[in-house]
Amino acid sequence: MKKLYLFDFDGTLTYQDTMFLFLKYYNPEKYFWSFMKHIPVFILVKLKLMDAELAKKSFIASILKGEREIKINRKVISFFEEFYPQIIRESALNFLETIDRNHTTCYLVTASLDIWVKPFAKKMGMILLSTEAKFIDGVYTGDFNTKNNNGEEKVKRIKAQISNEKFDKIIAFGDTSGDKPMLSFAHEGHFQFFN
Template sequence: MKKLYCFDFDGTLTYSDTMFLYLKFYNPSKFRIQFIKHIPLFILLKLNLLEAEKVKKSFIYSILKGEKKEKIEKKSQLFFDQYYPEIFRGNALDFIKNIDYSQTDCYIVTASLDIWVKPFVEKFKMNLLATQAEFKDDIFTGNFVGNNCNGVEKVNRIKAEITDKKYDKIIAFGDTFGDQPMLAWADEGQFKFFH
């Protein structure tokens, strides 16, 4: 029986969102300054007066724009070394350890940026569908390639990836409103399964 597992990352497999954790790890002093500057945007976001994608893009841009790809990749590996496995839910790690990869294809489908999620995905031997960081001449532009991988975009990315594959069962795991389209699309949607 061939299965497909689609896992959201932040909050589903981890205890919390990794964006703030990573950006703080990357440059603590710049993070503090930009966090304070972004407080008005965070408030508007909480009041549903701004789109999450715009705030996210602005915050990431303010800290990582102009950074070299090589430096970002090194920092992402150091981030992994420091935070794996402690930021992960124990039962999520147990579940992953018991996956039979000969019968199961696994994807982490996340709105987080590919740059810092990649080392974790490689550790799990899974595939990654994420919001993609845009680089020009190996310098991060601060922009994303394509759409933020959230909501309906998660389903679009999965469908584009598995066009020529057949599965007996598709199971999706998520924990927020942004995962609902993926959970509804799958044969089986597991909400807060590891909580």
């Protein structure tokens, strides 16, 4: 039986949101001031009066724009070494160990940026489908190469990735409304399964 597993990352496999965690780790002082400035923006997003993608782009850019890719990647490695496996839910780690990798494909499908999620996906043996950061000449532009990978976008990316490949069973795991389309797309959708 050929299976496809689709896992959301933040809040599903992890105990906390990795965007805030990584940006704070990257530059604590800059993070503090940027977070304070973005509080009105976060409120507007919560009230659905502002596009979440724009807010996310603005917040990430306020800390990482203009930073060299090589410097970011060095920080990503130390971030991963410090926080893996502590930020991954124990129940999720136990579940991942039970998967028969010979007949299964696993995707990590996340709205988080590829920048800091790559090492986690690699360690857990998953193909990463994420929001992708845009670099030009080795410098982060503050922009994205793809749409924010959330909601219906997750399903679009999954379909593009699997193309015409057939699976006997597709099983998805998520924890927010942004995962609902992916859970509906799967034969079997699990909401807050590891909580």
